Amino acid sequence: MDNKAPSAPLTPSRDLQRLLDIMAALRTPGTGCPWDLEQDFASIAPYTVEEAYEVADAIQRGDMADLNDELGDLLLQVVFHARMAEEQGLFDFGDVVRAITEKLIRRHPHVFGEARNLPPTEVKKLWAEIKSAEKAERAKRHPPQERVSVLEGIPAAMPALTRAVKLQEKAGRVGFDWNDIRTVLAKVREEADEIEAALDSAASEAEISAEIGDLLFAVANVARHAHADPEAVLRGANAKFERRFHFIEERLAERGTGPANSTLEAMDALWNEAKRRGL
Structure with missing residues (x-):
């Protein structure tokens, strides 16, 4: 992989290569930006999450000018991570693009392959089968001792409400779930009652906090059953x-x-x- 920064002057452009060149220049020792040079994957990760939220915020506000800017900021995060990976000989931006294009083609055989003209229910079923096959393929790349739970693979840094739903969905796929949303709603009432009981018994702040966490988890489950995104x-x-x-x-x-x-x-x-x- 070529880690050399471009020597030609850089100007704004609609060309994606120009963005990659700018990122390379920022990360070039001796002539690049000191702040950019001292970053690594871990230090940049919080900014990546923040930029994703700012994209969502612009969409919620209906501000398309801001959305244009925020999407650029989010793209920069992808370019930044890819550049650091390229410097370490791991992969580069082209590999990232190839991976996502392969995945899109693989997951849409009803568009790009032979499985044409499928109804939405069959498309959803096919999507699940493809993802399951992908998961099995990933499992082959990890030692058996690392594959200990059906709940694995959900990032710990994911927003808590969203992660709660992901955990519930994975548990539900193996039958650990309620079929009736009213039963889930009853669980919310039960958890609220447990908070009240903890207050009445002068429980510790930690115990009360744990009960509040259980309530929030149950509320996220209600949202999931109602097909609503809790976030x-x-x-x-x-x-x-x-x-x-x-x-x-x-x-x-x-x-x-x-x-x-x-x-x-x-x-x-x-x-x-x-x-x-x-x-």
């Missing part, structure tokens, strides 16, 4: 809270005051007014 619906709830609280602040400001100088009853009345207005 997305929670972002929506956060946005709704912001709108309604901003309404409270605006109404109080019109009265020459603010939340810190108001009663809970007064703010709750304004909250209910915001709800009636559909905010």
